[in-house]
Amino acid sequence: MTKLRENDNLVGYVFASPFILGFLIFTVYPIFSSLYYSFTDYNLFEAPRWIGFDNYDKMFTGDDKYWKSIKVTFTYVLGSVPLRLAFALAVAMMLNKAVKGIGLYRSAYYLPSLIGGSVAVSIMWTQIFGDKGLLNSALGLIGIHTETSWIGSPGTAIWTLIALSVWQFGSSMLIFLAGLKNIPASYYEAASVDGAGGVRKFFQITLPLLSPIILFNLIMQTISAFMTFTPAYIISRGEGGPLDSTLLYSLYLYRRAFQFYEMGYASAMAWVMLILIGLIALVLFQTSKYWVHYETKGGR
Numbered sequence: 001m002t003k004l005r006e007n008d009n010l011v012g013y014v015f016a017s018p019f020i021l022g023f024l025i026f027t028v029y030p031i032f033s034s035l036y037y038s039f040t041d042y043n044l045f046e047a048p049r050w051i052g053f054d055n056y057d058k059m060f061t062g063d064d065k066y067w068k069s070i071k072v073t074f075t076y077v078l079g080s081v082p083l084r085l086a087f088a089l090a091v092a093m094m095l096n097k098a099v100k101g102i103g104l105y106r107s108a109y110y111l112p113s114l115i116g117g118s119v120a121v122s123i124m125w126t127q128i129f130g131d132k133g134l135l136n137s138a139l140g141l142i143g144i145h146t147e148t149s150w151i152g153s154p155g156t157a158i159w160t161l162i163a164l165s166v167w168q169f170g171s172s173m174l175i176f177l178a179g180l181k182n183i184p185a186s187y188y189e190a191a192s193v194d195g196a197g198g199v200r201k202f203f204q205i206t207l208p209l210l211s212p213i214i215l216f217n218l219i220m221q222t223i224s225a226f227m228t229f230t231p232a233y234i235i236s237r238g239e240g241g242p243l244d245s246t247l248l249y250s251l252y253l254y255r256r257a258f259q260f261y262e263m264g265y266a267s268a269m270a271w272v273m274l275i276l277i278g279l280i281a282l283v284l285f286q287t288s289k290y291w292v293h294y295e296t297k298g299g300r
Contacts, residue, residue, distance in 0.1 A: 073248050076165075085214070085221060129160045136148065157235070157241075161246055165225065172217045232250075232251045
């Protein structure tokens with residue numbers, strides 16, 4: 001019996017070995033390698049040279065562009081995440097109705113998320129928000145004539161990236177829609193009997209019961225926003241311009257690593273970003289006990 005069980009375990013290890021090897025080679029090893037490189041001067045062509053905390057010291061005290069990228073990234077995260085979640089929830093509530101062809105509508109609204117962050121859409125975005133783009137043409141139709149290059153102006157360029165982010169609301173919308181489906185209709189019927197209107201039902205039934213879903217979407221979208229790279233790279237042609245107004249953290253990290261060949265410095269940036277995202281996720285989890293409603297725990 002014992003020998004048979006050992007054979008079963010061996011077969012399990014054999015089948016699991018591709019995943020285990022892949023995890024060790026492509027995840028664990030790069031993680032610890034980047035931690036080591038963050039304490040070195042490494043340019044890809046020469047052996048890394050140990051320099052201790054110099055990369056971190058330079059990052060925090062001698063690199064103005066680093067702090068600029070921090071500012072741009074937080075502007076992007078604080079602007080895009082709430083707007084995307086609000087838009088996703090609004091659309092999910094519209095699609096949570098039993099009307100003819102609702103499946104087609106849901107597919108149509110999810111479609112932008114499949115292509116939203118692609119290179120092609122980013123290029124299309126440069127055409128829409130350019131000085132001769134679709135936005136200025138639309139404004140001209142209502143009497144507002146301007147040749148502003150929204151994507152080429154330091155004051156508005158980051159907001160074009162935020163608009164592109166909001167456009168990719170499909171994944172959050174589907175999760176919100178699943179959450180709305182789990183709210184019993186009897187709650188709304190009882191509220192109607194008590195004379196509650198739509199606004200009161202939303203704030204006293206929908207939002208509390210949907211709060212665990214909101215927390216999940218908030219954390220996932222916040223992490224995703226901090227890692228945004230492709231749109232900023234395409235729209236600014238890899239420079240983070242104009243005047244560093246779209247220099248997201250991930251883009252600056254990429255430039256340090258693959259344009260300036262400062263792999264040690266880029267590794268240090270990556271670890272700081274990892275710690276920063278971890279702290280923000282921890283704060284969101286810790287504060288969730290004040291606003292997330294769990295029915296299984298008596299409310300909170």
